[in-house]
Amino acid sequence: MSGKPVLHYVSVRGRMEPVKWLLAAAGVEFEEKFVETKEDLQKLRAGGSLLFQQIPMVEIDGMKLVQTRAILNYIAGKYNLYGKDLKERALIDMYVEGLADLNELIMYHDFKPANEKEKNLASIFDKAMNRYLPVFEKVLKDHGQDFLVGNKLSRADVNLLETILVLEEFKPDALAKFPVLQSFKARMCSMPNIKKFLQPGSPKKPPLQEKEIPALLAIFE
Template sequence: MAAKPKLHYVSERGRMEPIRWLLAAAGIEFDECFMKTKDDLLKLRKDGFLLFQQVPMVEIDGMKMVQTRAILNYIAAKYNLYGKDLKERALIDMYVEGLLDLNELIMTSDYQPADKKEQQLATALDKATNRYFPVFEKVLKDHGQDFLVGNRFSRADVQLLEVLLMAEECKPDILAQFPLLQSFKARISNIPTIKKFLQPGSQRKSPPRQEDVPKIIKIFY
C-alpha cells in the first residue's frame, strides 16, 4: 500500500490550503507535519528537502515536491481532475490561475499590518465581485453544465468552491448577485469527498487568529 502524502507547512491555510482541498476532493488521505518554529523550517532546508528553500513541501510518490502550482498540477493529473484532453486542461489552467491569484489576495490580507489589512481585503473583495465572479457566473451560464469544464468534476471546481467560501467568510452576502455561483456552491459542497472535508474535525484549516499571525510570520521571516 502506497504511503499517504505528507504535507509540510504551518498549521494554517496559507499556500498549502488549496493542496489540502484538492487531495481531500480526490478522496486521498494525507498526513501533516507542522512547522512550529523557525528551526523546523531551517532543518528542512539543512536536510536538503526544499529545492528553493521554501514550503509548501509535499512528500508524494517518492518525491519531495515544492512550488504550489507544480504540486497542484501533479495531484490533479494523478487523480483525473485535469480534464480529458489538452483543450480542457488549458481551460482548467486559465480558471485555476485566476482563482489562485484571487486566493492569494484574500489569504495574504490576514498577514498585513492592521493599517493595510482592511485596504487589501477590500481590494480583494472588490476584484472578486467585479472581475472574477462575473467570469465564472458567465461560464456556468454559457456552458449550461454542472461543472466548469466539460461535464466532469475537475480541479477548477474544487478551487472555485474554496475561493467562494473564503470570500463569504469575509463578506457573507458576496454571492447575492450570482445565482449560478450560489447553485454551484451548494452542488459542489454536496459531493461526498468535499462534504466530508467541510465537516468539523477535518483537516481543513480555519482563518488564522490574529494573535497567531506574529508567530507564523516569525517562522517564515
C-alpha cells in the same frame, strides 16, 4: 515512499490549503507534518528536502515536491482532476490562474497593517464582485453543465469552491447576485468527499487569527 502523501507546512491556512482541498476532493487520505519553529524549517532545508528552501513540500510517490503549482498539477493529473485532453487542461489552467490572482490578495490580507485592512478588504470585494465572480457565473451559465470544464469535476471547480467559501467568511452575501454560482456551491458542497472535508474535525484550517501571526512570521524570518 509509499502510502499516504505527507504534507509539510505551517499549521495555518496558506499555500498548502488548496493542496489539501484537492486531495480531499479526490478522496485521498494524507498526513500532515507541521513546521512549528524556525528550527523545524532549518532541519528540512539542511536535509535537502526543499529544492528552493521553501515550503510547502509534499512527499508523494517517492518524490519530495515543492512549488505549489507543481504540487497541484501533479495531484490533479494523478487523480483525474485535470481534464481529458490538452484543450480542457488549458481551460482549467486559465480558470485556476485567474483565481490565483484573487487568492493572493486574500491570503496576504491578514498581514496588512491595521490601518490598511479596511481599504484592502474593499479592494478585494471590488475585484471579486466585479471582475472574478461575474466571469465564473458566465462560464458556468454558458457551459450549461454542472462543472466548469467538460462535465466532470476538475481542480478548477475545487479551487473555485474554496475561493467562494473564503470570500463568504468576509462577506456572507458574496453570492447574492450570482444565482448560478449559488447552485454550483450547493452541488459542490453536497459531494461526499467535499462534504466530509467541510465537517468539524477535518484537516481544513480555520481563518488565521491575528495572535498567530508573530509566531508564524518568526518561523520564516
